[in-house]
Amino acid sequence: MNRLLHCLELLARPVWKNGLFCLVMLAIHFVCVWRMDQWHPDLWAHLGGVAQDLFIICLLLHLLPHRTGRVAKVALYVIAYFTAAFEVFLYERFRMNYTPTALQLWAETTPQETSEFFAAYLHGPALRTTLLCFGGILFLHLLLEAVHFASGKYNNAFRRPPLAFGLFLIAVLVAGTAAAWTNRGWMWRYFTNTTSTRTEIRIDLFYSPAWRLAYSAKMLHLANGELDTLRRHMDTLRVDSCAGGCPNIVVIIGESYNKHHSQLYGYNRATTPWQRAEQQAGRLVAFTDAVACWNLTSNVFKYSLSTRSMDQEGAWCDGVLYPALLRKAGYRVAFLTNQFLATRRQHSFDFNGSFFLNDPQLDSLCFDFRNRRLYRYDRQLLRELDSYTPADRNLTIVHLFGQHQKYSYRLTKGDLHFTADSIVRPDLTRDQRQTVADYDNATRCNDDVIRRICQRFNDEDAIVVHYADHGEHVYDDTLVCGRTGANPPSAVVARHQFEVPLTVWFSPKFMTAHPDLVRRVQTAKDRPFMTDDLPHMIIALAGISCPYYDPRRDLLSDSFNTRRPRLIKRQYDYDRLVTK
Numbered sequence: 071m072n073r074l075l076h077c078l079e080l081l082a083r084p085v086w087k088n089g090l091f092c093l094v095m096l097a098i099h100f101v102c103v104w105r106m107d108q109w110h111p112d113l114w115a116h117l118g119g120v121a122q123d124l125f126i127i128c129l130l131l132h133l134l135p136h137r138t139g140r141v142a143k144v145a146l147y148v149i150a151y152f153t154a155a156f157e158v159f160l161y162e163r164f165r166m167n168y169t170p171t172a173l174q175l176w177a178e179t180t181p182q183e184t185s186e187f188f189a190a191y192l193h194g195p196a197l198r199t200t201l202l203c204f205g206g207i208l209f210l211h212l213l214l215e216a217v218h219f220a221s222g223k224y225n226n227a228f229r230r231p232p233l234a235f236g237l238f239l240i241a242v243l244v245a246g247t248a249a250a251w252t253n254r255g256w257m258w259r260y261f262t263n264t265t266s267t268r269t270e271i272r273i274d275l276f277y278s279p280a281w282r283l284a285y286s287a288k289m290l291h292l293a294n295g296e297l298d299t300l301r302r303h304m305d306t307l308r309v310d311s312c313a314g315g316c317p318n319i320v321v322i323i324g325e326s327y328n329k330h331h332s333q334l335y336g337y338n339r340a341t342t343p344w345q346r347a348e349q350q351a352g353r354l355v356a357f358t359d360a361v362a363c364w365n366l367t368s369n370v371f372k373y374s375l376s377t378r379s380m381d382q383e384g385a386w387c388d389g390v391l392y393p394a395l396l397r398k399a400g401y402r403v404a405f406l407t408n409q410f411l412a413t414r415r416q417h418s419f420d421f422n423g424s425f426f427l428n429d430p431q432l433d434s435l436c437f438d439f440r441n442r443r444l445y446r447y448d449r450q451l452l453r454e455l456d457s458y459t460p461a462d463r464n465l466t467i468v469h470l471f472g473q474h475q476k477y478s479y480r481l482t483k484g485d486l487h488f489t490a491d492s493i494v495r496p497d498l499t500r501d502q503r504q505t506v507a508d509y510d511n512a513t514r515c516n517d518d519v520i521r522r523i524c525q526r527f528n529d530e531d532a533i534v535v536h537y538a539d540h541g542e543h544v545y546d547d548t549l550v551c552g553r554t555g556a557n558p559p560s561a562v563v564a565r566h567q568f569e570v571p572l573t574v575w576f577s578p579k580f581m582t583a584h585p586d587l588v589r590r591v592q593t594a595k596d597r598p599f600m601t602d603d604l605p606h607m608i609i610a611l612a613g614i615s616c617p618y619y620d621p622r623r624d625l626l627s628d629s630f631n632t633r634r635p636r637l638i639k640r641q642y643d644y645d646r647l648v649t650k
């Protein structure tokens with residue numbers, strides 16, 4: 071009997087000794103559940119998981135030498151407070167948890183964007199709520215530490231756990247293990263998974279900020295494997311022939327472009343005057359039904375450059391990148407991006423939009439020319455073309471900063487066309503109307519950038535394809551500004567964050583030389599399209615014949631399939647979302 075009691079005491083002592091630690095961690099956990107609205111049916115399983123986690127941590131702290139244990143405990147406090155507070159802030163502000171996507175977004179962020187992020191968001195009610203919640207816990211925590219210290223921490227009686235506590239702990243651990251058993255199995259399978267293809271798992275299995283971070287990091291690690299797959303496919307790239315293609319193909323990739331803020335799509339403010347005039351002159355065609363596969367730059371980037379689309383078996387890395395196909399077919403390929411550089415630092419994997427394009431092997435297969443620096447304004451990026459010598463046939467890809475937040479940062483003094491007063495939205499505050507005005511000004515500025523690019527090719531036989539990576543919410547039909555990660559996306563989110571502008575502009579020479587293509591573009595303008603199929607259209611425009619080309623995915627082909635499922639985020643049928 072004595073032996074049993076002794077065992078019970080040994081088991082309970084680590085938790086008893088770290089009682090305050092457990093209380094604080096539980097308080098942090100419940101604040102996360104409360105603020106992030108996680109009162110779902112798995113709550114008991116989650117609590118079981120938390121109990122197990124805390125028991126194991128207490129045991130480890132207890133086994134560590136005294137000083138090391140104290141340092142480790144302080145480190146755990148710091149990590150817990152910061153990871154929880156930041157996630158609660160993200161959720162309060164963007165309805166976003168730690169997910170691979172959020173971590174990816176964070177990794178994609180350049181130092182400039184980080185400072186803009188803090189300037190744009192680190193104030194207001196979300197920050198106040200977060201500080202109030204965690205400041206409150208910290209205050210009570212410090213108070214209890216002080217009381218604990220004052221009450222004499224060397225009191226032996228206080229350090230021995232009572233029998234009732236030992237029994238209570240056993241009951242909690244047994245019940246917790248039973249409740250958490252199934253979820254633990256899933257988590258185990260996830261963390262021991264070694265391939266990136268079948269890792270779809272419910273994020274709500276991961277019940278704490280730390281677990282959600284671990285889950286996201288693992289997902290990003292798996293994605294690294296995709297790079298190896300892509301390299302393998304690109305090594306054996308095949309082009310059968312190339313004839314009769316357009317000598318100058320320009321692809322402009324916009325950023326965060328809500329097409330419903332463009333005159334081309336019925337907006338009632340003059341945000342795209344140049345493109346509108348070109349459309350009326352018959353030199354520009356606006357496609358009316360294009361959507362992005364994701365509302366995140368890097369995922370769209372991968373799929374809109376790879377010949378493998380989102381509705382197909384496998385992943386983007388099972389296709390090949392179209393710039394490399396054109397290059398192999400004799401095109402000189404320039405890639406200008408105002409979002410990332412081909413720097414040594416980025417050779418290491420960081421899951422941003424550039425991770426695959428900055429791989430030295432893929433970079434050399436795809437491009438002849440890259441820009442050497444980034445510019446505050448997209449107009450300045452075009453200077454890079456001044457030092458560029460084109461060949462007889464050219465593919466020029468220009469990736470803009472476009473209308474990325476913070477919108478006012480995209481504007482020079484000459485771009486201030488609209489003001490808060492010109493935005494007639496009685497439901498918005500003055501600040502919100504100013505944000506809409508900034509966005510519309512950025513869209514108008516983008517129109518000017520597109521004009522400048524097209525004019526560079528005005529005397530050539532050239533076609534300019536412009537699309538945006540994804541849309542953006544600017545208080546449209548709801549009080550959301552930015553992009554959201556909620557699943558499934560609502561019809562309003564699908565409309566504003568996934569629908570994208572897609573336009574084709576022809577130079578005068580092109581119109582004379584390729585009347586059949588102009589007619590094809592005009593015929594295709596209302597076809598339902600997802601931009602992950604874009605490579606097939608570019609391959610055909612270049613006159614390339616290769617095993618990767620699929621005419622059913624070529625927007626300009628007579629065989630184009632108007633009924634392919636347009637799956638956004640790989641799982642939600644866009645056409646169903648918007649007609650629900």
Ligand SMILES: [Zn+2]
Pocket residue numbers: 325326366367368539540
């Ligand atoms: Zn983007």
